[in-house]
Amino acid sequence: MKSPLLTSRRKATGALALVTVGLLAALTGCASAASTGGSTSATAFKPVTQSASSEITVWADSTRLPAVQAYQKSHPNVKMNIVTYDGSADGSTYLQTKVQLFDRTGKGWPDLVFASPTDVTWASQPTSKGAVPFAAPLDSGKLVPQATLDNFAKGSLSACQFNGNTYCLRNDIAQVVLWYNKTLMDQWGYTVPTTWEQYEALGQKVATEHPGYLVGAVGDTNSQESYFWSSQCPAQQLQKDGSLQVNLQAKDCTRMASLLDTLISAKSVSTQGFFTQGFDGSKVLMANGPSWYGQYLFNSAFKTPAGQIAAANPLTWAGESTAATGNVGGGVWMVSSHSKNLKAATAVATWLTTSDANLTNAPTYPAYSPGAKSWLANPANKDYFATDISGPFQKAADEVWTGWSNTKFSDATAWSSVVLPGLTAGKSLTDLLPAWQTAIVNEAKSVGYTVTTK
């Protein structure tokens, strides 16, 4: 009685298996799953219907907010809606996430945004087939005159340039200089190093003579830009053919890794970040870092009294003639290609990035060269420091190494989620270079780069 039932069941199972196999075979031979977004086909920019009275929405981070509010105050006729957001700091993808959604819903884009240079890499290209790139090309249609663009610091607009167009105005640059506590240096009779070798030697000396004091820290999300960018390490160097070179075994990377390893094991370089909760700023003798460290790290975060902190020229390597330094951040302003009032939005962007009215009191070092001069001429930007910072700032601004490319992915992710936990676990930077390399390569490939590792 049971056998017919069993055979029929077996038959059914067999049939089901056949159908499944057939279905799988049919399913796998179909259209490509590759996303077509981000194609480089540059179609001429066509603005939407313009309306001179249309309100403009401006997204700015909290640091840049007062400047936007100042514009509104001095231009009461312009209808503005000012929104604060994270400004894409520390690898945040908030803006990108939102624009992806706006592209899908077809509305909601802000007219003008403060963003990180990384954002320009995706904003200059369509997020999907048929979408218009978020950023408007500012040089086409004469939105911003060429003469204005020419006045930006050398290389500072390269982060904005794609396919021969300029998609953003650089707000500020964050050239890396050597910060030091002059009071302590004088008290202990130390001379300020000019080369990395002297820096390393002094770091070891500090470790023995004044244990607990620091000449640097590598635990921040952007420490790799202060150190490895300054060392001209090809961690993410775009080649002429569009491929990305990632080679952390290059001499320029390993020399910095071993220098830091020496100082980390001597305990004069911390694996914690300067911006970690509860970091003791009074123990910081030196810090190789961006121009904004002065106000934002020493003055605001560490509350170091005025007249103690000074800046020195970027460090060089013994025997190397080309001075090079890093760059840690520095924002950009992008005008939305969907804006109904391009003229008003561009006017705000131009005022924010090039006008003396704004730049003289800007919180960070302006990328617009005439503006940088007025900024340095303003005593309020300098009277906190022990010495005049103008020299090192101007020198460093011209020495930013251009080989650390602005890529579609943030360099903070691999550093923070792979290298920093490894350092915390007690591994050395030299040991971690391969893992860091793999993380960068994987990330680069996932956003579509062809990667070379030689």
Next chain:
Amino acid sequence: MTIVEPERVTALTTKLARRRGIPRRRAGLAGYLFVSGYTILLLVFGIIPTGYAVYLAFTNDQGQFTGLNQFIKVAQDYRFGPAFVNIFIYLVMWLVLVIVLTTLVAVILRARMKPGLAAVFRFLYYIPGALAGVASVLVWLFMLDPAVSPASGLLRALGFDNFSQVLAPENLPVILVLIAFWTGAGGWIVVMYGALNNIPEEVLEAARMDGAGPWQSAWHIQIPMIRKWIVYQSILAFAAGTQLFVEPQLLQTASLGRVSPTWAPNQLAYVFAFQHGDFNGAAALSIFLLALGLIVATILVTRSGLFKVDDE
């Protein structure tokens, strides 16, 4: 047969009612009305999005049918394996902890405490659950940072001198389980307590008269009798566990990137959708999670007879 079966009685009364001309629809209408709110929400926020995700997962961004290619693509992504390994480790720890401990606590509250005191404890356990996910993560960010934690002495005794050491990759499943347990266990303790209350007092009394101690009655009487609740809890806890998102995402931001932004599969789907602009790949990932949840639920339901109606 002299005993009238209940079904027959109902059938009879309905028949009679119909004959008398009372509209039967009224009762039905109220029923529909009661479920309509849920049904509409389920459709709008459950069924339709799921259908849309299925559609996206089998097509590309031009709407062309891609078969399984989206699934193959996301499965080959370098972040896919680590994310599923992470969630697997988390799930094992979380399920064991939540099932064993909540049942244990409920049994203790039920058997070893006066009802008034038990109520106080149930309330205390439930409080953290009233906090939203975000708030509870913030509480733990404070608890786990030796610089500010009220338990910093304990953290330092365990060898954690700073927050980055606490957030080492190998500690993350434990941290996330802690947060999940702290917020989720209270609700389950209340449910389990309710389940234990359903056991007739005579059964427990009979056990006592046969000489069973509290642990014996718990193990041989109470736990077997609330088995279905435990299965139900496992299904829901598993589904919630695979969808882990808010906690690792917030830890990632708060730790300034020391936690991988694609720690859990749901975060990977988020990155696919919002950073790569690949909604189809994200949908394929979400279907993986859906399938996983459905398979586990099916196994648990069929093996436990969860929905079998007792015919006594």
